[in-house]
Amino acid sequence: MKRYLFLLLLSLPAMISAQTIFDRPLSDRITGYDITSILDPVRHTVTGEMTAWWVNKSDKPVNDAMLHMYLNAFSSNKSSFASDGQWSPAGDEGWGYVMIKSIVDGHANDLKNAMRFVSPDDGNIYDRTVLQITLPVPVMPGDTLKLRIVYESKLPSPIIRTGYNEDFYFIGQWFPKFGVYETAGMRQREADGWNCHQFHPHSEFYSDYSVYNVSVTMPVEFVVSSGGILIEETDNGDSTKTIKWRAEDIVDFAWTAWPGYQVAKKKWRGVDITLLTSEKGFKVADNQFTAAINALEYLDARVGPYPWPHLTVVDPPVTGSGAGGMEYTTLFTSAGGGMVPSFLKMSESVTVHEFGHAYFMGILASNEFEEPWLDEGVNSYWEQRIVDASYGDGYGCFNLPFLKLSDSDQGRTSYISNPSKQSATNDLPSWMYPHDTYDMMSYSKTAVWLHTLEGLIGTQTMDNIFREYYRRWAFRHPSGRDFIAVVNDVVKNELGDRYGENMNWYFDQVLYGNEICDYRLSGIKNHKIRSYSGIVDGDSVTFKRSDRSGDTTYLSTVSIERAGGIMLPVKVLVHFDNGDEKTEEWDGKARYKDFEYTGTRQVTWAKIDPFDEIDLDVNRINNSWTENPRFTAARRMTDKFVYLMQMMISILTI
Amino acid sequence: MWIITLVMIMLVALPLKSSFKSVFDHSMAMEKLSGGFDAGLAGDMGKSFGQLMSSASTGGLLLVMAGFLLYTFFAGGLFTRFTTAWGGLKPTAFMKASTQNFVPFLKIALLMCLIIFFYTSLIIGLPAGIMLAVSEGSIPQTGLMIIFYVIWVLGLPVWLSVADYSRRWIAATGSRLAFRALGAGFRALGKRFWLSYFTVLVILILNVMFVCGSMWFTAWSVPQKGLMIFLFFLATQLLFLVRLFMKAWRYATVSQLAAGLKV
Numbered sequence: 001m002k003r004y005l006f007l008l009l010l011s012l013p014a015m016i017s018a019q020t021i022f023d024r025p026l027s028d029r030i031t032g033y034d035i036t037s038i039l040d041p042v043r044h045t046v047t048g049e050m051t052a053w054w055v056n057k058s059d060k061p062v063n064d065a066m067l068h069m070y071l072n073a074f075s076s077n078k079s080s081f082a083s084d085g086q087w088s089p090a091g092d093e094g095w096g097y098v099m100i101k102s103i104v105d106g107h108a109n110d111l112k113n114a115m116r117f118v119s120p121d122d123g124n125i126y127d128r129t130v131l132q133i134t135l136p137v138p139v140m141p142g143d144t145l146k147l148r149i150v151y152e153s154k155l156p157s158p159i160i161r162t163g164y165n166e167d168f169y170f171i172g173q174w175f176p177k178f179g180v181y182e183t184a185g186m187r188q189r190e191a192d193g194w195n196c197h198q199f200h201p202h203s204e205f206y207s208d209y210s211v212y213n214v215s216v217t218m219p220v221e222f223v224v225s226s227g228g229i230l231i232e233e234t235d236n237g238d239s240t241k242t243i244k245w246r247a248e249d250i251v252d253f254a255w256t257a258w259p260g261y262q263v264a265k266k267k268w269r270g271v272d273i274t275l276l277t278s279e280k281g282f283k284v285a286d287n288q289f290t291a292a293i294n295a296l297e298y299l300d301a302r303v304g305p306y307p308w309p310h311l312t313v314v315d316p317p318v319t320g321s322g323a324g325g326m327e328y329t330t331l332f333t334s335a336g337g338g339m340v341p342s343f344l345k346m347s348e349s350v351t352v353h354e355f356g357h358a359y360f361m362g363i364l365a366s367n368e369f370e371e372p373w374l375d376e377g378v379n380s381y382w383e384q385r386i387v388d389a390s391y392g393d394g395y396g397c398f399n400l401p402f403l404k405l406s407d408s409d410q411g412r413t414s415y416i417s418n419p420s421k422q423s424a425t426n427d428l429p430s431w432m433y434p435h436d437t438y439d440m441m442s443y444s445k446t447a448v449w450l451h452t453l454e455g456l457i458g459t460q461t462m463d464n465i466f467r468e469y470y471r472r473w474a475f476r477h478p479s480g481r482d483f484i485a486v487v488n489d490v491v492k493n494e495l496g497d498r499y500g501e502n503m504n505w506y507f508d509q510v511l512y513g514n515e516i517c518d519y520r521l522s523g524i525k526n527h528k529i530r531s532y533s534g535i536v537d538g539d540s541v542t543f544k545r546s547d548r549s550g551d552t553t554y555l556s557t558v559s560i561e562r563a564g565g566i567m568l569p570v571k572v573l574v575h576f577d578n579g580d581e582k583t584e585e586w587d588g589k590a591r592y593k594d595f596e597y598t599g600t601r602q603v604t605w606a607k608i609d610p611f612d613e614i615d616l617d618v619n620r621i622n623n624s625w626t627e628n629p630r631f632t633a634a635r636r637m638t639d640k641f642v643y644l645m646q647m648m649i650s651i652l653t654i
Numbered sequence: 655m656w657i658i659t660l661v662m663i664m665l666v667a668l669p670l671k672s673s674f675k676s677v678f679d680h681s682m683a684m685e686k687l688s689g690g691f692d693a694g695l696a697g698d699m700g701k702s703f704g705q706l707m708s709s710a711s712t713g714g715l716l717l718v719m720a721g722f723l724l725y726t727f728f729a730g731g732l733f734t735r736f737t738t739a740w741g742g743l744k745p746t747a748f749m750k751a752s753t754q755n756f757v758p759f760l761k762i763a764l765l766m767c768l769i770i771f772f773y774t775s776l777i778i779g780l781p782a783g784i785m786l787a788v789s790e791g792s793i794p795q796t797g798l799m800i801i802f803y804v805i806w807v808l809g810l811p812v813w814l815s816v817a818d819y820s821r822r823w824i825a826a827t828g829s830r831l832a833f834r835a836l837g838a839g840f841r842a843l844g845k846r847f848w849l850s851y852f853t854v855l856v857i858l859i860l861n862v863m864f865v866c867g868s869m870w871f872t873a874w875s876v877p878q879k880g881l882m883i884f885l886f887f888l889a890t891q892l893l894f895l896v897r898l899f900m901k902a903w904r905y906a907t908v909s910q911l912a913a914g915l916k917v
């Protein structure tokens with residue numbers, strides 16, 4: 001009885017607050033959206049009404065509001081998104097748009113004539129992805145702006161993150177959405193103002209933490225899920241159903257609908273994980289769960305807790321592949337489950353990556369438009385750590401007896417083999433990277449210099465940096481400078497001034513600079529020290545060393561060069577013929593450096609960066625030098641090539 | 655035959671090996687490859703990796719073409735040996751027969767390759783293409799494709815038997831007319847179809863199993879020490895010799911069948 005009463009008492013608050021997820025908000029909740037909508041699978045539209053609200057947290061009145069109208073990126077071939085040819089519609093049906101049919105503020109003022117499209121990034125007059133509304137009544141500090149909007153969203157096809165293909169729907173960036181009103185000091189900003197960028201082919205998003213109450217009516221045959229939790233599902237009796245979701249403290253709300261989805265569920269600690277996938281993907285559902293849980297456990301232990309009680313993983317079918325590999329915090333899309341051979345951990349690494357964004361974007365909501373490295377790069381670094389730790393003994397991509405590849409090397413290779421790696425610095429806004437370098441710079445290069453930083457300061461300090469980054473910035477909007485400040489504080493705290501006053505010298509080179517890193521072991525020399533002989537002051541001198549000792553002495557020199565512009569402290573492991581080893585440290589600043597040893601031993605080999613910690617080094621082959629190189633691998637590969645050719649000839653000749 | 659093939663391939667493989675070695679020079683990085691190829695090193699090899707890959711594939715293509723001619727040439731001697739001189743053929747006579755048969759054998763080989771190519775596109779390419787079109791770009795159902803692969807393998811002995819019967823006919827008659835030989839080949843197959851078919855099918859299946867098994871062994875074994883690599887080399891060469899004998903075995907069997915048929 002007592003026990004029963006206790007349980008009742010425990011569940012009472014839960015029953016009362018059944019409509020909310022968290023008792024206490026995780027974030028400021030500056031914005032919120034109550035949306036009712038109808039999915040029309042014939043016209044491929046989502047239409048309805050929404051109330052959007054925004055709180056003025058600044059200390060001055062605000063006279064305008066700025067909204068993202070993302071779907072208008074698909075409304076013409078001259079939008080900034082479509083004009084570079086990355087997307088074109090599948091026929092006339094394929095265009096997408098978001099249209100405001102009516103809009104009033106909380107004072108019942110009609111704002112329809114106060115709206116205008118602006119293009120703050122590139123001045124493109126054809127771009128209609130940013131809407132500015134001049135408010136007749138300014139929003140006073142602490143006041144809330146309420147907008148009641150009747151809207152129609154036409155989904156694009158083909159899908160690029162969002163859209164439809166046949167009866168598959170992925171609905172993201174689909175409603176008019178507030179930009180972020182930044183106050184002075186926030187992200188090193190000088191004056192208050194809206195941060196609301198256009199939708200570019202290479203840009204992601206930036207939004208405030210919100211509460212979402214979303215209701216969608218659609219034909220009953222659709223299987224659906226979203227980034228929220230299910231509040232209610234009603235059968236309307238007319239072969240439609242209405243679903244109500246609620247989400248809290250997330251920065252974006254997306255949902256998906258497809259009659260063919262198979263659903264699997266799993267629980268990890270307090271988190272209900274739901275997987276929506278195709279028949280093929282369902283067969284390997286466990287792989288997706290395992291990948292997601294690997295990532296949950298890894299980040300939970302090293303960065304901070306995943307606070308939501310729900311997580312939805314969508315592994316879209318082939319028809320919906322355009323929606324694959326995208327993140328919406330509590331919902332993300334993977335790709336290719338059951339479609340690739342099981343030794344390739346491709347689908348798993350996409351799952352790990354997209355889940356990782358729940359932290360780097362979801363919890364730590366940096367500005368993806370302006371500093372893409374801070375979400376994509378940081379997240380790629382963690383993805384590579386998780387994938388390599390979870391699969392293939394450190395070779396996370398694949399590990400066959402004759403061929404292996406680690407996920408971090410996969411990223412590093414795409415950086416070092418890119419001929420344009422010096423064309424830009426790493427701090428450009430996402431749409432400004434030249435010569436198709438956005439992917440390489442935002443993802444690969446950043447991950448490479450984060451691995452290098454980990455190599456310098458150690459994994460423990462690195463993890464503590466991210467723990468502190470989480471502690472200071474969770475559910476806020478950190479900038480790159482804020483991240484660097486955390487690095488400086490933690491490094492100073494744990495390692496003193498081993499790396500100087502702060503780590504700015506590092507970020508100035510790797511993030512704000514465009515030089516490359518390449519240290520080279522140019523050679524080893526062992527010279528016999530000769531006996532002393534010659535004419536000194538007119539007298540002939542001969543002095544045989546062997547008179548003193550039976551051993552020959554050598555002057556050994558290990559020569560190192562800095563071939564790249566980046567300067568990092570490096571370690572050099574020197575090996576002598578008697579088995580001795582010595583680790584040298586060098587600040588890596590001069591153009592060259594010689595290490596000299598005198599004695600009876602000779603240097604046989606030496607390695608710069610012996611534990612491969614400097615991922616930034618663009619050529620690791622020139623990092624070592626040995627008297628006796630071993631070419632056994634070359635011999636084995638030659639033998640295999642010979643046999644392969646023999647077989648090819650004998651097969652192809654009938 | 656084995657030694658000529660080996661020398662021919664070595665002519666391509668050894669320069670490849672030395673340019674591969676020169677990329678590493680005095681570096682110790684190749685030690686990272688001792689337990690299988692670490693693809694992460696490909697980026698460090700920079701441009702030379704791409705160059706090596708392209709010269710390996712060009713070299714491979716040239717080798718296959720040269721090998722095709724060489725093997726067609728030797729098939730001439732082999733069929734003569736299996737047809738007229740079971741006790742053995744003097745090397746000079748073998749070479750003479752090879753030379754005589756070369757042109758018609760080459761024609762037959764090329765024609766049969768063409769036929770097998772069309773046959774493959776019909777049995778494998780067409781269904782795969784249709785399925786790809788129907789499913790709008792999704793990967794074809796592997797389950798359904800397996801049926802077509804099986805059909806393909808089951809049909810293959812027909813073409814191989816015809817090729818062998820035709821070549822045997824040339825060896826037996828001394829004629830140099832490739833098209834007539836093909837006709838004779840088809841007739842011979844028609845006479846004792848099921849016997850020829852199943853004999854060649856069995857030999858084919860054994861050959862395929864052997865090739866797959868030996869390729870699997872070669873790909874999967876990663877010897878790391880000098881002596882082991884030498885033993886590995888010997889093993890692969892031994893496997894290749896067995897493969898050559900297995901191929902000659904098919905020629906001999908079909909020749910014997912033909913002798914029994916008196917064609």
Ligand SMILES: [Zn+2]
Pocket residue numbers: 353354357375376379
């Ligand atoms: Zn990402």
